[in-house]
């Protein structure tokens with residue numbers, strides 16, 4: 339996939355754990371257009387390994403002079419968020435992908451209900467620009483752990499005051515999904531982004547209340563998790579590779595010079611799916627794309643986020 343060279347032109351400390359980065363095209367021209375809910379993939383050179391993480395675009399889709407992304411500093415991770423927090427400064431250069439959108443607004447909806455948990459607020463910020471400009475009917479519900487960890491709370495409250503409902507765990511304020519989803523006008527769509535447990539609970543409640551499944555939209559990008567190193571044989575390419583503990587299977591395949599498909603790099607789109615020809619161990623399916631049946635059958639793996647523990651894993655690539 340083609341990359342764009344960008345320069346970091348501004349960095350803001352949004353909370354003690356979240357930094358916002360403003361990016362501009364290195365050649366000063368406009369960046370590619372995008373719609374609310376899109377994400378980009380940022381390439382990071384960490385010493386001797388290249389890792390690529392997806393981040394939601396949270397700037398206005400009506401201003402493509404800049405892109406903004408916000409990154410949560412994560413303790414137990416492959417080092418991508420730490421790299422961005424500690425090694426990227428104003429003036430740093432980064433390579434990013436073109437924007438892709440797996441979480442768009444359904445523009446013909448009668449009403450839009452946005453539900454965010456923690457850093458899951460980021461894709462909604464670009465969508466809010468669209469909803470506000472088009473004067474569409476919407477409400478946003480945003481929950482966060484504590485008053486000092488709620489990212490962009492003041493901006494959202496100020497700009498969308500008639501639409502916003504805030505819930506701070508520290509103040510014992512919690513969302514009541516049933517109350518939020520009940521008695522909404524026919525044709526309403528709900529969008530949820532946050533921790534997996536939150537997405538599951540909301541979806542179950544919506545289905546039990548009779549919401550059509552195609553009116554329920556969710557996004558949960560998973561950062562490729564760390565794990566034990568393992569070996570893989572790439573049958574078509576005739577290459578044996580080692581997937582080290584801090585790189586993903588997809589990155590290991592790419593680092594071996596083998597071309598692999600991908601879009602989200604976060605376990606959501608299915609574009610990177612590979613066929614498992616042989617496996618004598620366990621596959622850790624970390625994606626939220628394959629069905630439970632497909633995961634149990636063990637014939638497919640999404641290498642952007644999934645790992646394995648086996649002595650012989652052979653993939654059809």
Ligand code: FES
Pocket residue numbers: 599600601602603604605606607608609610611625627640641642643
């Ligand atoms: S690239 Fe989207 S699921 Fe792997």
